[in-house]
Amino acid sequence: MIGETIKIPQATSKRLPLYYRFLQNFANSGKKRVSSSELSEAMKIDAATIRRDFSHFGALGRKGYGYDVHYLVDFFRQALDQDEVTDVALIGVGSLGNAFLKYNFHKNHNTRIIIAFDPKGTHEGTEMSGIPVFHPDTIEDKIKELGIELVILSVPSRVAQEVTDKLATIGVKGILNFTPVRLTVPDSLRVHTIDLSVELQTLIYFIKNDVKDSHM
Structure with a gap:
């Protein structure tokens, strides 16, 4: 479960369910990859904040490519224990x-x-x-x-x-x-x-x- 192996700021933790929700929306619309600026526009969160939040989890994206939507959905599903009710x-x-x-x-x-x-x-x-x-x-x-x-x-x-x-x-x-x-x-x-x-x-x-x- 998130927080047990990765120590992240509380403010970042509170945004994780939001990231998961919006990334699911992107995935459901058929989008394969997304940039921090696209996430920023959709979520009304500063792109620098998004990049900083994601950096706590290592290299989730690649410069010039952005983020793989399905990979991030799977990553945050596991981080948030979405498979366990x-x-x-x-x-x-x-x-x-x-x-x-x-x-x-x-x-x-x-x-x-x-x-x-x-x-x-x-x-x-x-x-x-x-x-x-x-x-x-x-x-x-x-x-x-x-x-x-x-x-x-x-x-x-x-x-x-x-x-x-x-x-x-x-x-x-x-x-x-x-x-x-x-x-x-x-x-x-x-x-x-x-x-x-x-x-x-x-x-x-x-x-x-x-x-x-x-x-x-």
Whole structure:
């Protein structure tokens, strides 16, 4: 898996799934090779950044030729473990959590939600969008039983840390946090927080400043 044998910057790591997606698009359109400038135009990422990102993995391309599209697709598929599906648990089936269940990820990615937890679930499991939803009392037993290491957290803020503390004791390695709470976790547990309100406020800030800059 990526990161175990190659030490790369975090910013580069976050762009790898994007590279994989756009290279797949090129491959599906029948393109055999692509330059960093063509990738730059398609992805709206500076060509120098793309070349620097790729350089972390050795000689992926040739000067004057560019990059072999199918080779890069295969390379990033293996780097991102796209051939191995990762099972995910969803905790919190409110409006956002319900949207996750309806979408599920395995249709387009290498992850799939196989179980969910919510107070409206039962100890026996209530099916929603084809996914069994259990009562939170069963989290520890079910996650241990299924060997799940990745969790999507979309619970009310008041219980976010409590749930996280429980997850930290049962071997969970990663949490995709959709609550506004900055979670406290041990070093063995990685948290990525997506605060939708902050992202929206940031977007509004940039839009307003873009308008100001255009009138200067």
